[in-house]
């Protein structure tokens with residue numbers, strides 16, 4: 155596949171919540187390796203847009219293709235598709251009953267059937283990269299907002315996704331930490 | 347200057363709040379936990395009192411004549427000055443409480459516990475299935491589970507018991523014991539189903555979304571992410587359901603199953619010692635439920651561990 159090929163394409167996407175139009179006529183195309191930032195006031199539909207891209211929300215009109223595959227095709231393998239897309243949520247949504255490390259290793263173990271020992275090694279590696287390897291044994295409730303955020307990033311990266319979706323990656327952070335997290339994000343080999 | 351008394355109280359409060367952090371949002375899904383929380387001082391001290399007083403009374407009633415005999419043999423002078431003590435200690439005195447207790451004791455207890463355990467064994471799988479079906483997005487499955495819950499919850503357990511024991515058993519052969527287990531198990535299965543459903547629904551939606559975004563199948567998300575978290579909310583009310591089941595198991599005495607209550611009734615009607623007999627029956631149930639509620643609360647604190655901040 156050519157590096158210049160678009161990896162995410164949205165055409166004419168509409169999304170309604172009841173009578174409320176959250177997304178109207180959104181079209182965009184993102185190429186492999188591109189970093190795109192969505193900017194807009196609160197409530198403008200940024201989260202909704204990201205969520206439609208990995209089908210946590212359905213759309214009412216239009217089409218979305220990822221890696222050349224129409225994700226609203228009923229035959230599409232949603233799980234495979236989602237594995238190729240990492241998402242960092244606005245509220246992080248870390249698994250509250252698992253430690254930081256377990257949060258990172260759970261999906262590789264369950265979804266990719268990776269060997270647990272191997273997964274632990276990689277998980278620690280990732281936590282090290284995002285700078286919180288020393289908190290590997292902590293539960294999310296024992297981590298600050300910035301630390302949770304970084305665990306969430308490591309958790310998404312653990313699946314080796316082609317695409318990373320960040321929803322307001324810095325909204326919950328104070329300015330100093332914002333810097334660190336942005337560093338972590340830009341250190342990730344640019345993909346999308 | 348701080349008063350030592352106040353300081354002690356403060357220290358105690360601080361140490362307790364560190365050991366038992368209250369969850370930020372506490373959802374009461376039932377008529378309260380099996381063991382009252384320490385934040386409810388009235389009920390908590392009442393609970394402590396009952397825990398000590400009831401077993402003491404139970405043991406005292408079953409053995410007071412033997413205690414008297416011991417006293418009299420140790421201090422013969424006591425028997426001389428207190429005639430009634432000597433009478434109680436005498437060989438011709440009959441302790442009807444102990445008689446009732448011994449009449450109830452091995453088989454009645456055994457049957458009550460057996461009915462309860464089997465009832466729990468049936469109702470928990472049924473309840474988990476029902477709860478899962480109730481949160482299912484597949485309409486027909488959801489509908490079937492909902493109808494089951496509504497029907498069962500609308501009929502008294504005693505009527506369900508008679509329905510299966512007399513009604514259904516007249517068409518197909520079911521032995522009385524099976525009939526009792528089936529009706530208790532399926533009745534409580536519906537209640538437990540609702541407990542399981544509300545526990546699952548209390549788990550933040552974001553948890554499921556996070557799992558889905560990582561490529562979990564709905565089943566994996568339920569199994570590895572949602573249920574383990576729901577258990578925490580489910581466990582206390584589930585324990586309460588089990589304790590209620592133990593108490594409601596006394597209804598099976600209506601269909602010729604020889605449990606604690608049935609044995610007590612038999613004893614009372616043959617000896618006419620109604621008061622003694624039913625006192626021991628009541629204390630027997632109280633005794634078991636106290637032990638069970640302690641077990642439930644131990645489980646509760648163990649499950650709550652990972653929430654500690």
Ligand SMILES: Nc1ncnc2c1ncn2[C@@H]1O[C@H](COP(=O)(O)OP(=O)(O)O)[C@@H](O)[C@H]1O
Pocket residue numbers: 171174176194195196197198199200201202203
């Ligand atoms: N599940 C939902 N039901 C109804 N309205 C929703 C739902 N999710 C989002 N919205 C609405 O859609 C709009 C866009 O939301 P969102 O995408 O979260 O905005 P942003 O992330 O840009 O702040 C908001 O006005 C919000 O009220």
Ligand SMILES: [Mg+2]
Pocket residue numbers: 200201202244321322
């Ligand atoms: Mg948002």
